[in-house]
Amino acid sequence: MYRRRRTVGWSAALAVALTLVAVLSATIGPVAIPAVAVAKAILNEVALPTLALGTGGTLSWVHPFSFAVERSHAVIVTELRLPRIALGAAVGFALATAGAVMQGFFRNPMADPSIIGVSTGAAVGAVAAIVFRPAIPLVPDLQGLAFATALAAGFAVYLVAREGGRTPVATLLLAGVAVQTFLGAVVSYTLLFAGDSLERAVFWLMGHLHAASWGKVGAVWPVAVIGFAVALVYARELNALLVGEDDAHTMGVEVERTKRVLLAVASILTAGAVAVAGVIGFVGLVVPHVMRLLVGPDHRILLPTSALAGAGFLVATDTLARAGPAEVPVGIVTAALGAPFFLYLLRNREVHSL
Amino acid sequence: MTGPGDASADGPAADQPALELDDVTVRYGDRTVLDEVSLSVRRGEFLALIGPNGAGKTTLLRTANGLVTPDAGTVRLNGTDGSRLSVRERARRVATVPQETSVGFDFPVRDLVAMGRTAHRSRFSRADESDRAAVRRALDRTDTAAFADRPVGSLSGGERQRVVLARALAQAAPLLLLDEPTASLDINHQVRVLGLVRGLVHGAGDEEGSGPTATAGRTVVAAIHDLDLAARFCDRVALLADGHIRAMGPPETVFDPGQLERAYGVGTIVTENAATGSPVVTAVPETGDAAVPGADIPEGAERVAGADATDGSDRQPLAKSDDD
Numbered sequence: 031m032y033r034r035r036r037t038v039g040w041s042a043a044l045a046v047a048l049t050l051v052a053v054l055s056a057t058i059g060p061v062a063i064p065a066v067a068v069a070k071a072i073l074n075e076v077a078l079p080t081l082a083l084g085t086g087g088t089l090s091w092v093h094p095f096s097f098a099v100e101r102s103h104a105v106i107v108t109e110l111r112l113p114r115i116a117l118g119a120a121v122g123f124a125l126a127t128a129g130a131v132m133q134g135f136f137r138n139p140m141a142d143p144s145i146i147g148v149s150t151g152a153a154v155g156a157v158a159a160i161v162f163r164p165a166i167p168l169v170p171d172l173q174g175l176a177f178a179t180a181l182a183a184g185f186a187v188y189l190v191a192r193e194g195g196r197t198p199v200a201t202l203l204l205a206g207v208a209v210q211t212f213l214g215a216v217v218s219y220t221l222l223f224a225g226d227s228l229e230r231a232v233f234w235l236m237g238h239l240h241a242a243s244w245g246k247v248g249a250v251w252p253v254a255v256i257g258f259a260v261a262l263v264y265a266r267e268l269n270a271l272l273v274g275e276d277d278a279h280t281m282g283v284e285v286e287r288t289k290r291v292l293l294a295v296a297s298i299l300t301a302g303a304v305a306v307a308g309v310i311g312f313v314g315l316v317v318p319h320v321m322r323l324l325v326g327p328d329h330r331i332l333l334p335t336s337a338l339a340g341a342g343f344l345v346a347t348d349t350l351a352r353a354g355p356a357e358v359p360v361g362i363v364t365a366a367l368g369a370p371f372f373l374y375l376l377r378n379r380e381v382h383s384l
Numbered sequence: 385m386t387g388p389g390d391a392s393a394d395g396p397a398a399d400q401p402a403l404e405l406d407d408v409t410v411r412y413g414d415r416t417v418l419d420e421v422s423l424s425v426r427r428g429e430f431l432a433l434i435g436p437n438g439a440g441k442t443t444l445l446r447t448a449n450g451l452v453t454p455d456a457g458t459v460r461l462n463g464t465d466g467s468r469l470s471v472r473e474r475a476r477r478v479a480t481v482p483q484e485t486s487v488g489f490d491f492p493v494r495d496l497v498a499m500g501r502t503a504h505r506s507r508f509s510r511a512d513e514s515d516r517a518a519v520r521r522a523l524d525r526t527d528t529a530a531f532a533d534r535p536v537g538s539l540s541g542g543e544r545q546r547v548v549l550a551r552a553l554a555q556a557a558p559l560l561l562l563d564e565p566t567a568s569l570d571i572n573h574q575v576r577v578l579g580l581v582r583g584l585v586h587g588a589g590d591e592e593g594s595g596p597t598a599t600a601g602r603t604v605v606a607a608i609h610d611l612d613l614a615a616r617f618c619d620r621v622a623l624l625a626d627g628h629i630r631a632m633g634p635p636e637t638v639f640d641p642g643q644l645e646r647a648y649g650v651g652t653i654v655t656e657n658a659a660t661g662s663p664v665v666t667a668v669p670e671t672g673d674a675a676v677p678g679a680d681i682p683e684g685a686e687r688v689a690g691a692d693a694t695d696g697s698d699r700q701p702l703a704k705s706d707d708d
Contacts, residue, residue: 280449282475282503
């Protein structure tokens with residue numbers, strides 16, 4: 031009950047922070063829009079339409095009242111900035127959840143969402159789509175291909191590491207490193223043929239949110255939410271795994287099944303995020319660490335707080351990425367801010383273990 | 385080998401041994417760690433597994449709790465074939481205190497002990513009053529309630545050992561397996577922990593327990609290096625060497641110098657502990673070397689069998705009789 035209150039308290043605070051960051055982010059851009067106007071535009075779109083019983087017994091969406099917002103401001107907020115903010119939040123949410131799961135799963139503080147090759151797998155698909163799609167009409171669209179190759183890479187690592195019905199964590203880790211290296215070579219080789227599309231491919235690899243659309247938002251959020259929900263259901267097992275697989279087994283945890291579920295969930299979350307936003311590093315590594323320092327190792331509180339903090343962190347860094355005179359890929363900003371912060375934690379706090 | 389034949393004529397269900405190994409063979413690669421081991425542990429018994437390093441004690445325990453699947457033979461828990469039980473069902477029947485736990489993290493003691501309730505809770509249920517009561521009782525019995533809110537990582541080795549024992553108690557399983565439970569404990573906590581474990585089996589010396597999980601009548605199998613502690617606290621002793629059970633029975637009969645020398649490869653002197661009356665085994669590296677300090681026989685104890693007894697297979701077990 032104490033833990034439940036803490037979970038709700040932290041989550042509520044982080045949700046409020048995320049909302050504030052989102053509104054603030056929507057005010058920033060080539061056209062400065064006051065926060066009040068942003069809030070009004072969002073409320074007009076999201077909160078106020080209600081399903082009402084119209085005259086003649088038909089149901090329809092009505093806007094019983096709405097705030098007056100300048101038309102151009104409303105369009106900028108709802109069509110340009112909000113999709114990007116919502117996409118950044120979804121990607122951060124998914125990556126931080128996947129990172130928390132992976133670190134618990136591997137009992138290794140250096141584990142991150144890309145540890146079993148999922149991100150590099152996505153890169154292969156995305157770069158292939160960028161380079162070959164103009165020439166070969168059969169290549170599917172970038173996001174779909176990246177998602178598929180990401181999951182294929184993760185599954186391949188799992189199959190390589192599997193021996194006699196078990197999947198030893200150490201083997202998985204090393205297989206992940208090997209597959210990542212191999213796929214990295216594939217990406218580099220593909221780039222040799224990139225020609226005119228080289229810039230686009232490199233930009234994708236750096237991690238970005240500039241091509242956001244409501245369509246992508248609608249594709250990623252369900253993946254993020256469902257993946258998160260499954261991870262949360264397994265939070266107790268994840269705690270038990272942290273004590274050791276043998277101990278977890280003798281306490282009644284189906285260790286191998288739990289590992290398969292967690293691996294699948296983390297891979298799908300990562301694949302979904304990377305497919306739409308490219309390889310954004312450090313969110314999945316740093317955010318769970320920071321939250322673990324603040325709330326402790328219990329995944330029942332660590333998972334929701336990490337997910338919300340990850341969403342807020344990525345929205346904030348993406349705002350920085352696009353605030354300057356020339357847009358910078360957000361992956362550069364997360365790494366540039368995340369790495370020194372991580373080093374600071376390493377030197378000043380206890381980030382030595384899980 | 386000790387069979388189930390010595391079970392008294394209770395009901396047919398009570399007849400079943402708490403743990404039974406039937407011709408169990410375990411191989412790691414081409415090394416046979418357990419070689420057709422058969423063993424029967426009665427309900428309400430405290431059995432010590434003794435034997436040299438690498439004898440297969442830990443493997444035997446890991447076979448009993450399902451961490452190791454035997455290459456041949458069956459493990460029965462209360463008459464049920466262990467391989468037919470789900471992980472969860474098994475965890476309700478067997479709790480384990482492993483030799484080493486990797487508790488290098490910041491879970492509070494109470495949360496770690498509460499993990500012992502995993503097999504009793506459904507995925508979506510909250511901890512109910514019986515879960516909380518089991519955790520409280522386990523903390524009280526192991527003297528760990530005082531630091532229930534401290535992170536496990538901040539505790540000493542001995543305190544951690546008791547916390548892991550508390551977790552196993554919270555699991556409320558009728559069979560408890562302990563792998564070197566006293567290895568990292570000081571002499572005070574050695575006797576307290578083993579006294580506590582003995583209380584779980586026989587109820588003696590244990591405060592008034594309430595509820596089914598607190599009553600005596602559990603069965604305990606413990607791998608113990610310290611032969612003197614094994615003799616003092618356990619009902620029977622099984623001597624394991626090279627994957628075979630060499631002897632099994634009350635400590636007085638198993639602690640035969642010839643038998644111990646064949647198992648451990650070192651000469652021994654068996655004497656009687658003046659304070660407790662239980663047998664004391666003293667290893668004597670150079671057989672028959674009177675200069676070895678350990679060969680001094682404590683005052684008031686009887687020398688039963690010589691350290692030079694390399695062929696003492698038929699020697700008298702420790703008895704009150706005079707062997708001079």
